[in-house]
Amino acid sequence: xxxxxxxxxxxxxxxxxxxxxxxxxxxxxxxxxxxxxxxxxxxxxxxxxxxxxxxxxxxxxxxxxxxxxxxxxxxxxxxxxxxxxxxxxxxxxxxxxxxxxxxxxxxxxxxxxxxxxxxxxxxxxxxxxxxxxxxx
Numbered sequence: 086x087x088x089x090x091x092x093x094x095x096x097x098x099x100x101x102x103x104x105x106x107x108x109x110x111x112x113x114x115x116x117x118x119x120x121x122x123x124x125x126x127x128x129x130x131x132x133x134x135x136x137x138x139x140x141x142x143x144x145x146x147x148x149x150x151x152x153x154x155x156x157x158x159x160x161x162x163x164x165x166x167x168x169x170x171x172x173x174x175x176x177x178x179x180x181x182x183x184x185x186x187x188x189x190x191x192x193x194x195x196x197x198x199x200x201x202x203x204x205x206x207x208x209x210x211x212x213x214x215x216x217x218x219x220x221x
Contacts, residue, residue, distance in 0.1 A: 104152065108160045111148045115164025118144050119196070123172050126192045134188050138195050141165055145203035155204055162200035169193060 122137025149158035
């Protein structure tokens with residue numbers, strides 16, 4: 086088996102078609118989770134806020150575990166962020182989904198913090214051979 090060197094020195098490759106589909110599905114699930122969390126957090130404060138944030142955290146960590154990469158946590162986080170930011174914009178009629186209450190701000194900032202935490206704590210790619218580990 087030839088020595089391939091460090092993983093950082095390897096060229097980038099396009100992900101497989103299945104992985105790309107999984108990323109798209111995770112982005113859409115993130116947007117749906119953001120919409121559901123926005124509705125629940127306002128309806129059942131403070132339990133709805135916790136439920137919305139726990140749902141988002143579960144999706145972020147679940148995506149990371151399912152795809153075994155940080156991208157699995159970033160994809161639903163990006164969908165959540167885009168969905169929530171679109172919902173914060175007011176309409177010309179004066180309708181809006183997020184009020185100027187503390188719960189809305191806690192949902193927005195808490196979701197962003199959870200996205201960063203889950204993407205940071207997600208497992209990255211690890212070498213698979215035994216001789217690349219220290220102490221072996």
